[in-house]
Amino acid sequence: MDSETHDASADGQAARRAPLDGIRVLDLSRILAGPWCTQNLADLGADVIKIERPASGDDTRAWGPPFLKDGQGRDTEESAYYLSANRNKRSVEADMATPAGAALIRELATASDILVENFKVGGLAKYGLDYASLKALNPRLIYCSITGFGQDGPYAARPGYDFMIQGLGGLMSITGERDDLPGGGPQKAGVAVTDIVTGMYATVAILAALQERQRSGLGQHLDIALLDSHVALLANQNSNYFHSGVAPRRAGNAHQNVVPYQVFAARDGHLIVATGNESQYRAYCAAIGAPELGDDPRFATNRLRIRNRDELVGLLSAIMLQGRRDDWIDKLEAAGVPCGPINDIAQAFAHPQAVARQLRRDLPHPAGGVAAVTASPLRFSDTPVAYRRAPPLLGQHTEEVLREVLGKSVDEIAAFKQALASR
Template identity: 65%
Template sequence: MTVAKALGHIRVLDLSRVLAGPWCSQNLADLGADVIKIERPGSGDDTRAWGPPYARDADGRDTSEAAYYLAANRGKRSVTVDIASAEGQQLIRELAAQSDVVLENYKVGQLKRYGLDYESLKAVKPDLVYCSITGFGQDGPYAHRAGYDFLIQGMGGLMSVTGERDDLPGGGPQKAGVALVDLMTGMYSTIAIQAALMHRDRSGEGQYIDMALLDVQVAMLANMGSNYLNSGKAPKRWGNAHPNIVPYQTFACSDGYIIVAAGNDGQYQKFVEAGGRADLATHERYASNPLRVQNRDELVPILAEMVKGKTRSEWIEQLEAVGVPCGPINDIGDVYQNPQVQARGLVTETPHPSAGKVKLVRSPMRLSGTPTDGGSAPPLLGQHTEEVLRELLGRSPEDIGALKGKGVL
């Protein structure tokens, strides 16, 4: 029995590369969309070369597929097209006419030179949904600047609230450990595209979506942005602590670190009672969260000394038993050994044309009626060029051979 896919009726022409755009189109592919990934002949997506590490074949030898590329491109079909050539541009226009969505992350105005901007493609597909992802958006004084995740984390305020406190050893700004702005821009773009498709289905109208990394970074400051807007005071770095909740941070046990996230007074009381310091639960300076925030500099060292008296496993067992949120700080290897991660089946092995099999992380989206699956492996460069041109554009083997001979494919 074939299981319906939520976006099984949608085709996406993906002109994006690196991470923000591919992350978006991978989400759409996970939901069942036919994603056609357009790549540069000969080299393809930049991330194909962002290794080591690479996928390995059955003999343990590196293939040409970088692990970075594998992380963001499952479930797609790869077609190589030189969009700088007139014949390549015509192929893109023809493919756009057969698609519901075009996704791109070129510099502002670059695709207009090729006749592949929204207005040009709208002429051949009036109800097209066209999503552009750039660093700073299509207008404003920074529109023509190149935008990279690291830069945006700094410019957009994330690094001002990430890292240890300036008055503590190691204090200073720190970027997130993954390209968080790229990933969140991909997620916001996924939502925007689906909203535009719903509007199209009701009205018959396509539309243009202007996504900017800086916009996303500012939006995702969340409570930190709200704290500033409502106080006029810029938040500072708190390391592994929380600006509004105490205790909500890491603590050193006798044999490692744990996180304690006491989100209310009841959880705080159970935490200190488990540590043999019930007196701290009713202390006049620590009994409520506002008091604990006000007096954190004197309370936290007391709590830190209390935590040192037990092992990590002892603390986790005791705190879980009384309902205090806590947990270990795992490295990535620990994550994939975690019984909950394993029970949820987050790692899949997918057949791959050169590596035999590759391990991928499955989509976290769980839909009961239209489930995602592991999808096909991230494609080899140009793996589906002939298939797509035959299937969608009716090109003959001779036509395709001629285009390859000219370097168009």
């Protein structure tokens, strides 16, 4: 599937193709971690073929409301959740539990560069769709398995879900207000961060395996686990534990290693202040009319500010309560102090920078409405992400893929669709 050729543009110059143009991905995943990975690959130009169960498809199609509205403003069967992770893909209905469905998926695997799946460990072997079986058919296949706990270890056979992993893996122990304060206690993140970061790590691994295949000519099996990815996500908090021997605890909206780096209440709302170095701290103190705190020997260095955190934060909080949120932001921005409001999602998309960067994209949908999607954060100077397709309807491209990718005849396609309908 690799290609070195280039298209010619109207001006005679060689047009640079999308980074993954010519790469085919067979997507056997559902929910979020796997589809997030394959959406990344689709955004980069890969032809992603999403295999879905007949009649129901990806579980998240039903995870609503809200649902996509059609051209007349009526709810469709496409949930907003599903729309978030499946653009630029083609959907094929196939039942791997039937001989015909499994055979079709094996055919597609032989014509693909990458396969992504998130079934339980060993769950695809009975259909002949495990790595060993497909490697024998296509040694160049890069086969990415996404599971809760990985392919080995005592928990390998257990299912894993984002919420559960956030608790088991430590994130909830450091997220939320302190236990001794109102509202204290463990708190999950407001989005499925474990699924998202696992999808991102899977994307990185696949791209690296593609590069390695350029040298060896061979594919390989990638073992990507939610738990592994989640623990890696804890970053400096892990390092804090390694080098202190003490597990970090919840600190609410305060930073564990930098002070002041937190939320402050103003007279009419809240704002974030993030002083990352000594000059920013002193500029902050001057901007809020308390330059003496910048030179106070109790708070002269970040090490001292952490030691005397409660005393300093008490003093700063009393000052911040005296002013209005936007007035503080204006003063701090003028002083070069990192700060900002706490927006809801509607306000975030209305922010002038979000508007300028076109972080919302509206794609025509085959149901007649418009599918609003979030722009990819991957920005390329010469091969930009193209928003080619709205998230597909269930089975929308079955006939197209069988004809174009596998070269099936009209009669063969009709026979497959008949078998699908009579299952």
